[in-house]
Amino acid sequence: MEAALKTYFGFSGFRSCQREIVQKVLDGRDCLVVMATGSGKSICYQIPPLVTKKTAVVVSPLLSLMQDQVMSLKQRGVKSEYLGSTQTDVSVSGEAEKGLFDVLYMTPEKAMSLPPRFWSNLQAAGICLLAVDEAHCISEWGHDFRTEYKQLHMLRDLLVGVPFVALTATATQRVRGDITTSLTLRNPHIVVGSFDRPNLFYGVKSCNRSMSFIDELVQDVSKNCTAGGSTIIYCTTIRETEQVHEALVAAGIKSGIYHGRMGNIAREESHRSFVRDEVLVMVATIAFGMGIDKPDVRCVIHYGCPKSLESYYQESGRCGRDGLPSVCWLYYQRSDFTKADFYCAEAKSQTQRKAIMESFMAAQKYCLLTTCHRKFLLQYFGEERTTDCGNCDNCTRTKNERDLSKESFLLLSCIKSCGGRWGLNLPIDVLRGSRGKKIVENNFDKLPLHGRGKDYPPNWWKALGSVLLEHDHLKETVRDTYRFISVSPNGCKFLATADKVDGAPLFLQLSEEMIELEGHGSSQCKEGGLNPSGPSESERLSEDELKIYQVLLNVRMQLAQDIGTAPYAICGDQTLRNFAKLRPSTVARLANIDGVNQHFISRYGGIFIQNITKLAKELNLPLDDSSAVESISAAPKPIQNNLPRNLGDAKFCSWELWQKMKFSFQKIAYFRRAVPIKEKTVISYILDAAQDGCEMDWSRFCQEVGLTHEIASKIRLAITKVGSHERLKPIKEELPENVTYEVIKTFLVIEGLGLSEQVFGTVPTDGILSKTEESPKPTSNGSEVGENDNQGHRVLELDACDSRSPLTKRGQTDGSLICGDEPASKLQKIDGQGVKSTAAVGATEDAILELVAGGDGVSLEDVVKHFDGSKRECVVEMLDSLEGNFSVYKKNGCYLIL
Numbered sequence: 073m074e075a076a077l078k079t080y081f082g083f084s085g086f087r088s089c090q091r092e093i094v095q096k097v098l099d100g101r102d103c104l105v106v107m108a109t110g111s112g113k114s115i116c117y118q119i120p121p122l123v124t125k126k127t128a129v130v131v132s133p134l135l136s137l138m139q140d141q142v143m144s145l146k147q148r149g150v151k152s153e154y155l156g157s158t159q160t161d162v163s164v165s166g167e168a169e170k171g172l173f174d175v176l177y178m179t180p181e182k183a184m185s186l187p188p189r190f191w192s193n194l195q196a197a198g199i200c201l202l203a204v205d206e207a208h209c210i211s212e213w214g215h216d217f218r219t220e221y222k223q224l225h226m227l228r229d230l231l232v233g234v235p236f237v238a239l240t241a242t243a244t245q246r247v248r249g250d251i252t253t254s255l256t257l258r259n260p261h262i263v264v265g266s267f268d269r270p271n272l273f274y275g276v277k278s279c280n281r282s283m284s285f286i287d288e289l290v291q292d293v294s295k296n297c298t299a300g301g302s303t304i305i306y307c308t309t310i311r312e313t314e315q316v317h318e319a320l321v322a323a324g325i326k327s328g329i330y331h332g333r334m335g336n337i338a339r340e341e342s343h344r345s346f347v348r349d350e351v352l353v354m355v356a357t358i359a360f361g362m363g364i365d366k367p368d369v370r371c372v373i374h375y376g377c378p379k380s381l382e383s384y385y386q387e388s389g390r391c392g393r394d395g396l397p398s399v400c401w402l403y404y405q406r407s408d409f410t411k412a413d414f415y416c417a418e419a420k421s422q423t424q425r426k427a428i429m430e431s432f433m434a435a436q437k438y439c440l441l442t443t444c445h446r447k448f449l450l451q452y453f454g455e456e457r458t459t460d461c462g463n464c465d466n467c468t469r470t471k472n473e474r475d476l477s478k479e480s481f482l483l484l485s486c487i488k489s490c491g492g493r494w495g496l497n498l499p500i501d502v503l504r505g506s507r508g509k510k511i512v513e514n515n516f517d518k519l520p521l522h523g524r525g526k527d528y529p530p531n532w533w534k535a536l537g538s539v540l541l542e543h544d545h546l547k548e549t550v551r552d553t554y555r556f557i558s559v560s561p562n563g564c565k566f567l568a569t570a571d572k573v574d575g576a577p578l579f580l581q582l583s584e585e586m587i588e589l590e591g592h593g594s595s596q597c598k599e600g601g602l603n604p605s606g607p608s609e610s611e612r613l614s615e616d617e618l619k620i621y622q623v624l625l626n627v628r629m630q631l632a633q634d635i636g637t638a639p640y641a642i643c644g645d646q647t648l649r650n651f652a653k654l655r656p657s658t659v660a661r662l663a664n665i666d667g668v669n670q671h672f673i674s675r676y677g678g679i680f681i682q683n684i685t686k687l688a689k690e691l692n693l694p695l696d697d698s699s700a701v702e703s704i705s706a707a708p709k710p711i712q713n714n715l716p717r718n719l720g721d722a723k724f725c726s727w728e729l730w731q732k733m734k735f736s737f738q739k740i741a742y743f744r745r746a747v748p749i750k751e752k753t754v755i756s757y758i759l760d761a762a763q764d765g766c767e768m769d770w771s772r773f774c775q776e777v778g779l780t781h782e783i784a785s786k787i788r789l790a791i792t793k794v795g796s797h798e799r800l801k802p803i804k805e806e807l808p809e810n811v812t813y814e815v816i817k818t819f820l821v822i823e824g825l826g827l828s829e830q831v832f833g834t835v836p837t838d839g840i841l842s843k844t845e846e847s848p849k850p851t852s853n854g855s856e857v858g859e860n861d862n863q864g865h866r867v868l869e870l871d872a873c874d875s876r877s878p879l880t881k882r883g884q885t886d887g888s889l890i891c892g893d894e895p896a897s898k899l900q901k902i903d904g905q906g907v908k909s910t911a912a913v914g915a916t917e918d919a920i921l922e923l924v925a926g927g928d929g930v931s932l933e934d935v936v937k938h939f940d941g942s943k944r945e946c947v948v949e950m951l952d953s954l955e956g957n958f959s960v961y962k963k964n965g966c967y968l969i970l
């Protein structure tokens with residue numbers, strides 16, 4: 073599992089809960105996964121297909137979400153596609169049914185309309201799970217109910233024995249129950265992770281949405297853009313979306329717009345340009361919701377109170393999905409709170425109306441809070457927190473407490489005198505001396521308190537009302553969409569003491585709105601913009617490192633444009649920051665950086681190394697800065713030692729170039745090498761990868777190597793004659809000259825994997841296939857791989873000190889491998905009686921690993937000394953390869969096990 077995580081995703085460890093869920097799915101168990109937005113739920117269904125080599129089917133509600141995921145997975149070397157109305161490639165469905173994809177996304181509509189034949193074919197080819205993403209859409213209690221989700225349980229009958237995995241970020245107990253029942257999950261393994269997103273800073277600010285406020289907002293956003301990273305601004309109306317967008321464009325900020333009145337094509341284009349960093353800011357209504365999977369959104373601003381706390385959590389959760397510090401600001405104005413009727417109009421039942429009202433009220437409370445925002449948010453989702461977070465505006469703002477006993481006495485008394493039958497507005501109007509119709513009709517203008525609160529504006533009083541509600545001096549009762557405010561028992565107690573001359577003081581924290589209204593408020597700009605904290609000391613880049621980082625961002629952008637993908641799909645910002653700090657000089661060192669996967673190494677490793685080396689030289693900075701490793705990650709995330717590390721870097725790269733890039737053997741032999749390796753070595757690498765479970769296009773392989781159905785029959789006959797397939801030479805001697813050792817080895821691997829029927833069946837039986845221009849010439853050279861040497865000892869040729877040939881790995885040979893006197897590019901296996909048998913200790917990757925595993929770090933000198941039977945450069949090369957394999961890493965000059 074860990075190997076797949078590092079190889080395809082570049083991550084060196086699972087996040088909380090991920091491993092457990094993957095294991096349960098592999099055990100065939102249904103799972104219900106409730107984890108925070110951005111916590112990494114996708115990995116839970118993306119790893120099983122890579123381990124089992126069977127397809128994972130993922131039902132997802134939005135096409136844009138699926139397209140983004142497919143794009144990212146492809147960049148990671150994971151075979152992935154989607155089925156939905158916008159899929160233009162007609163071959164996808166056929167290929168999907170044959171099990172050719174690791175991860176196959178589809179809309180619920182598509183899932184329900186596919187014929188049973190599709191599912192039975194796919195099941196025959198291999199399906200490891202069916203995941204239902206955003207599973208809360210199943211429930212009418214969820215905030216995104218989708219009717220089609222309700223029918224998904226029907227797939228159960230078609231996919232007998234396939235584990236179902238339901239995933240969601242927001243599910244109350246009730247919604248969880250609905251999901252389990254509706255999908256008929258059987259004894260599901262339930263994982264409810266924390267809803268906390270520690271890297272997110274939460275802030276709230278009152279605003280008046282005037283043009284001057286928009287100007288202020290534009291300034292803040294502009295600062296954020298300069299600091300790097302994208303911003304999403306959610307507006308509550310289309311008109312405001314347009315207003316803010318226009319203001320940003322007028323200020324020269326690259327900004328996109330997205331709302332429901334735009335056509336599909338325009339919306340897709342807008343989404344695409346945001347994902348590809350062509351615009352830095354997206355101004356949108358909540359129509360731009362679930363489909364946003366961009367990991368490097370640094371700031372999400374809500375320009376207006378959201379309709380529910382659930383939707384706020386989900387929308388703000390689009391921020392900082394890569395785990396880097398990011399900010400979520402909510403700007404509200406009091407008129408937002410009058411929209412209850414509007415939202416409730418969507419309700420189809422009384423229950424739904426109540427649910428909508430409750431979550432809207434929770435969003436309001438969140439706006440008006442003077443205590444820890446995170447604590448409130450987490451408590452709302454049922455997570456108890458005893459301490460304040462220290463990473464929200466209310467925790468970080470300088471405390472502004474004041475004795476508000478006099479003002480509180482006035483407000484509470486007035487509410488009490490008005491009979492507790494009103495909302496907050498009427499008692500405040502009384503305090504402010506209004507002679508409105510209702511006030512006069514009810515004789516409230518005769519109250520002694522009438523006109524006693526003119527010193528403060530109405531909104532100040534309303535803000536005080538919210539503070540008193542928070543402190544349980546007031547009580548709110550909701551009937552339908554109407555809210556009534558009355559004095560709570562606690563408030564009555566206060567009134568009883570405050571009445572006296574020596575009444576107790578009431579120190580309350582002034583809300584941000586009250587401070588603003590008293591004229592001491594400061595705009596975000598004055599307070600240091602939207603980003604209050606900035607990166608921590610260890611994350612900060614020096615001026616020169618920043619220069620490298622900027623260049624690397626451009627390199628990534630250019631690469632992304634060239635291949636038509638999003639920059640983040642190539643690698644994350646944090647990975648680039650680490651490149652700038654560590655400045656790796658070799659692919660092996662690059663590979664050890666978190667976020668670097670095998671696909672990245674083989675496709676872009678060289679380009680990044682070149683740029684880093686050049687820039688470091690220009691800026692006079694050292695390469696491979698080990699001191700930076702300390703600051704980047706105090707404790708490297710472990711990959712467990714007992715992993716099946718069968719495949720080295722060189723083998724994996726050869727396989728990737730052949731299988732994914734469709735390179736020929738010959739091209740791979742020369743690819744980025746000063747001294748090319750032999751084509752037969754390439755072939756044996758790829759065969760090794762196949763034996764390790766890597767996917768193979770066998771027809772193409774057979775064609776290139778020259779293995780036809782007819783030759784396969786001849787080899788079979790030869791093996792029967794020889795009576796064994798253990799030794800290749802006797803088999804070869806039974807065959808025509810043009811049947812090479814590679815052809816025989818290919819045959820044996822295919823037979824060994826039990827694939828002969830399928831593979832040879834696709835190759836014509838009438839003689840040798842015409843080979844491509846680049847395919848290797850058959851050789852008659854007597855010293856081929858697997859051949860005996862002139863003393864009857866088996867000699868294996870290996871490349872670059874890779875000690876694990878397919879045959880040694882399968883245990884068909886014995887003895888140790890040494891570099892000894894052989895050239896660095898060649899290793900010879902010497903058996904017990906071999907010509908080069910020596911008492912000196914020879915280095916193998918396994919032996920090096922064993923040595924390194926035994927200590928707290930072993931220096932290069934110690935390793936070289938230990939393996940005194942091997943050349944120093946061989947040892948160094950093996951260590952490099954082990955680093956590239958993510959097996960060891962270097963810290964303070966010593967090698968350690970990862």
Ligand SMILES: Nc1ncnc2c1ncn2[C@@H]1O[C@H](COP(=O)(O)OP(=O)(O)OP(=O)(O)O)[C@@H](O)[C@H]1O
Nearest residue numbers: 083085086087109110111112113114115241367393
């Ligand atoms: N083990 C890991 N190590 C480092 N990063 C990870 C790990 N797992 C996931 N991530 C990263 O975390 C980010 C969020 O992951 P993912 O998209 O799976 O979140 P999610 O839980 O599905 O969120 P949402 O509910 O919003 O869709 C991605 O950028 C992903 O690459």
